[in-house]
Amino acid sequence: xxxxxxxxxxxxxxxxxxxxxxxxxxxxxxxxxxxxxxxxxxxxxxxxxxxxxxxxxxxxxxxxxxxxxxxxxxxxxxxxxxxxxxxxxxxxxxxxxxxxxxxxxxxxxxxxxxxxxxxxxxxxxxxxxxxxxxxxxxxxxxxxxxxxxxxxxxxxxxxxxxxxxxxxxxxxxxxxxxxxxxxxxxxxxxxxxxxxxxxxxxxxxxxxxxxxxxxxxxxxxxxxxxxxxxxxxxxxxxxxxxxxxxxxxxxxxxxxxxxxxxxxxxxxxxxxxxxxxxxxxxxxxxxxxxxxxxxxxxxxxxxxxxxxxxxxxxxxxxxxxxxxxxxxxxxxxxxxxxxxxxxxxxxxxxxxxxxxxxxxxxxxxxxxxxxxxxxxxxxxxxxxxxxxxxxxxxxxxxxxxxxxxxxxxxxxxxxxxxxxxxxxxxxxxxxxxxxxxxx
RNA sequence: GGAGGAGUGGCAGAGUGGUCGAUUGCGCCGGUCUUGAAAACCGGUGGGCCCGCAAGGGUCCCGUGAGUUCGAAUCUCACCUCCUCCGCCA
Numbered sequence: 109x110x111x112x113x114x115x116x117x118x119x120x121x122x123x124x125x126x127x128x129x130x131x132x133x134x135x136x137x138x139x140x141x142x143x144x145x146x147x148x149x150x151x152x153x154x155x156x157x158x159x160x161x162x163x164x165x166x167x168x169x170x171x172x173x174x175x176x177x178x179x180x181x182x183x184x185x186x187x188x189x190x191x192x193x194x195x196x197x198x199x200x201x202x203x204x205x206x207x208x209x210x211x212x213x214x215x216x217x218x219x220x221x222x223x224x225x226x227x228x229x230x231x232x233x234x235x236x237x238x239x240x241x242x243x244x245x246x247x248x249x250x251x252x253x254x255x256x257x258x259x260x261x262x263x264x265x266x267x268x269x270x271x272x273x274x275x276x277x278x279x280x281x282x283x284x285x286x287x288x289x290x291x292x293x294x295x296x297x298x299x300x301x302x303x304x305x306x307x308x309x310x311x312x313x314x315x316x317x318x319x320x321x322x323x324x325x326x327x328x329x330x331x332x333x334x335x336x337x338x339x340x341x342x343x344x345x346x347x348x349x350x351x352x353x354x355x356x357x358x359x360x361x362x363x364x365x366x367x368x369x370x371x372x373x374x375x376x377x378x379x380x381x382x383x384x385x386x387x388x389x390x391x392x393x394x395x396x397x398x399x400x401x402x403x404x405x406x407x408x409x410x411x412x413x414x415x416x417x418x419x420x421x422x423x424x425x426x427x428x429x430x431x432x433x434x435x436x437x438x439x440x441x442x443x444x445x446x447x448x449x450x451x452x453x454x455x456x457x458x459x460x461x462x463x464x465x466x467x468x469x470x471x472x473x474x475x476x477x478x479x480x481x482x483x484x485x486x487x488x489x490x491x492x493x494x495x496x497x498x499x500x501x502x503x504x505x506x507x508x509x510x511x512x513x514x515x516x517x518x519x520x521x522x523x524x525x526x527x528x529x530x531x532x533x534x535x536x537x538x539x540x541x542x543x544x545x546x547x
Numbered sequence: 548g549g550a551g552g553a554g555u556g557g558c559a560g561a562g563u564g565g566u567c568g569a570u571u572g573c574g575c576c577g578g579u580c581u582u583g584a585a586a587a588c589c590g591g592u593g594g595g596c597c598c599g600c601a602a603g604g605g606u607c608c609c610g611u612g613a614g615u616u617c618g619a620a621u622c623u624c625a626c627c628u629c630c631u632c633c634g635c636c637a
Contacts, residue, residue, distance in 0.1 A: 151597050155606045162606095165618045169565040172617090190617035208596095360557095360594080484594095494576095496594075 109215055109479035115140060121221055128228050128441035131219035131330075140214040147207035154200035161193035216329055219446045220476040226450055229440030235453065236440065241424065242433035248457040249519060256525075257460035258517040259389045262288065264525060266547045268390070280379060280393045284510060287543040291516070291529065292397075292509050294536035295430075296372055299399040299507035302426050308370040308401060313351035315373050316342045321354040324481035326447040326473070333380045348373035349503040352402035357481035360496055366405035366415060370506060373398065390510040391458075391465065399506040406485060407475060407497045412449075416472040419504035420452050423468045426507055429532045432515050433457035435464055447476035454505075459518040467512050470504030477501045 115122050119141060123134035168190055171183050227236045242248060251257060262268025267288025273281040284292050304310060322328035322335065322343050327350065336344040345351060348371040355369070375398050386392035401419050405411055420436065427434045439451040450472040455464030475498035478484065484496045520528045527543040534541055 148597065151606080155597060158607090159605060162618080166565070168617045173565085187617055194617070482595095 109476060110218055110220060111475070111479070112144065112215075114221075115218070116144065122218060125219045125221045129219040129222065129444065129446065130230070130442050131446045132217045136214055136217060140211055140218065143207050143211035143214060147204060147211055150200055150204035150207055154197060154204050157193060157197050157200060161190065161197055164190045164193060216323065216480075217446075220449060220474065222441045222444060222448065223450045223472075226444075227438055227440040228442075230442040232439070232443045232453075234440040235437040235443055238436045238438055238452070240433075240435040241428065242457070243428070243431040246431040246433070246519065248433045249459050250462065251459045251518070254523065255459065255518070255521060257389070258514045259460075261517055261521055261525070261527065262390075265527065265543055265545050267291070267543060270389075277394070280387070281395070282390060282393060282510065284513075286547055287537075287540055288513075290537050290540065291533065291543065292513065294529075294533040295507055295509055295512060295516070296397055296399055297536050298429070298533055299426050300370065300372055302429070303370040303399065303401060303422060303506055306368075306422055308368045308422075311348075311352060311355075311369055311371040313348055313355070313371050313373060315345050315348070315351070315375070317345055317351055317354070319343055321345075321350050321357070324357055325350045325353050325477050326445075326480060330446060334378050336376050336378060344376035345373070346377045347375050347398060347503075348400045349402055352400065353404070353477050353501050353503065354481055356404060356499075357483050359483060361404075361483070361485040361499065363404070363406050363485040363499065366403050366411070369402045369404075371400055371402075373400070375508075389460070390514050391461075393510065396508055396510060398508040401502075401504050401506050403502045404478075404483070404499050405502075406487070407500050409474075412472055412474060412500050412502070415502055416450055416452075416470065419502055420454070420468075420470045423454055423470065423504055423506055427454070427456060427467075430512075430516065430530045432512070432519060434467070444471070447471075447473050449474045449476070452504075456512060456515040457519065458514050460514065465511070465514065467508060467515070468505035470502070472500075472502050474500050 110122065115137065119137050123137050126132045126134055126137065164186060168183070168186050171180075171186065175183065227234060229235065249255060256264075259268070259270065263270070265288070267284060267286055269283040269285060270281075273283045276283070300310060316338065319328060319337075319341060322331075322345075327335070327346065328343075331346075334346060338344070351373075352369045352371055356367075361367075375396050377394060379392055379394060382392060401422060403415050403419060405415060424434070424436070434454055434456045437453045437455065439448075439453055444451040448471045452468075452470045453466050454468035454470070456467040457463075458465040478499040478501055483499050483501075485499055486494045487497050488494055516530060517527055520530060522528060522542075525545075529537050529541050529543065
């Protein structure tokens with residue numbers, strides 16, 4: 109959601125945002141302006157009328173009290189007047205409500221204005237690589253000389269079972285078993301510990317949330333098709349960013365310092381419209397587990413940038429500890445989505461793709477979500493006064509399984525078909541340092 | 548799932564048709580007093596929207612939404628949430 113004042117004062121900037129982001133359209137901006145104008149006009153008239161109505165109502169009350177149940181021509185006349193006001197006020201209220209509903213509905217579709225320093229572009233092909241990293245001892249490998257992809261390796265070692273996964277749950281389903289399952293949770297636990305050390309509060313949150321949370325975080329209404337919705341109208345989240353960012357919704361916070369949150373949760377995505385894309389393997393699945401970071405802080409652009417860099421650095425530290433080659437890209441405007449101000453993707457090297465695959469996505473949303481979530485804080489001003497402002501929010505993946513397992517399995521494979529467990533994960537692996545076929 | 552009860556400001560808790568956006572206490576902020584602090588005393592203390600350069604004015608908000616009424620925190624209906632008891636259950 110945008111600041112209404114901004115749209116009124118600079119509609120051109122919002123129209124430009126619809127263009128570079130490829131979200132909504134300039135016509136939507138004009139439609140909002142018109143609805144907003146109608147809304148305000150109706151309210152001004154309705155408020156004035158209601159004010160008169162109240163005065164007459166008060167007179168009726170006073171008169172009735174003195175008359176104690178009786179009536180006079182004066183009272184009759186006042187009641188007639190009051191009834192006339194009532195009808196008119198109802199009409200204006202309806203007019204106002206209709207315009208309000210329309211304006212609100214359009215508002216939910218409008219894009220936030222992206223940071224002008226971020227790349228402008230159409231889609232992910234226009235993203236700009238900011239940096240690339242690889243441990244010199246663990247460079248990106250290619251699938252040649254007998255090296256295998258994670259599907260083949262996983263099946264051979266019996267740590268991945270796609271056939272039975274599909275039997276249990278349909279397409280894009282999988283089972284991770286044995287040492288693979290240990291590796292799976294080891295990665296997640298390592299990421300959690302890493303964030304705990306960096307001062308992030310661990311949260312266990314609902315993954316089945318209200319529609320309000322989905323709208324509030326900006327996933328609805330645009331992304332309805334991507335979500336599983338239950339017969340109770342609750343929604344299975346595609347990321348714990350949704351419950352984390354919504355956690356303080358409808359509240360006014362005292363924000364002495366940024367609120368740093370992290371949650372491990374299962375995530376669900378329908379992947380509607382992705383039919384035929386990345387069908388094999390662990391890359392694009394309906395259910396996965398992810399450790400997510402969310403930061404809530406004051407409306408301050410400089411701090412926002414610092415925190416955005418922080419959450420990306422947190423994730424890079426995890427990948428570096430795992431010695432996985434990756435690169436960080438600035439997402440161009442066309443690839444960043446409706447609410448983002450800045451966005452980085454981290455892509456990890458995946459030999460089977462012979463390229464980098466997206467494993468992390470870190471966004472800075474300024475007040476886009478907090479306006480939708482009605483999440484504010486009290487800013488102390490000079491002279492002891494306070495002002496409520498909308499918070500700024502950020503989020504980034506810390507690690508997501510099974511997707512990152514593609515990189516781990518393929519990068520850490522040995523010539524004999526075994527997989528070496530990354531050193532930082534061995535404390536979580538019950539003494540297993542190498543995954544071999546055991547079943 | 549069945550039967551009852553309840554949702555009021557940061558918290559506690561009054562208020563059952565008008566002068567109530569709401570008594571009071573606690574908390575919080577400012578001040579007086581004090582070497583300093585505490586105590587005591589004095590004052591202040593919610594949010595949204597609309598009009599306005601501003602000062603200020605108007606309007607809405609007592610779980611949510613509809614309704615009754617000239618007028619609703621107060622009456623009616625629906626929904627949501629919480630509590631108690633019973634049943635079932637990881």
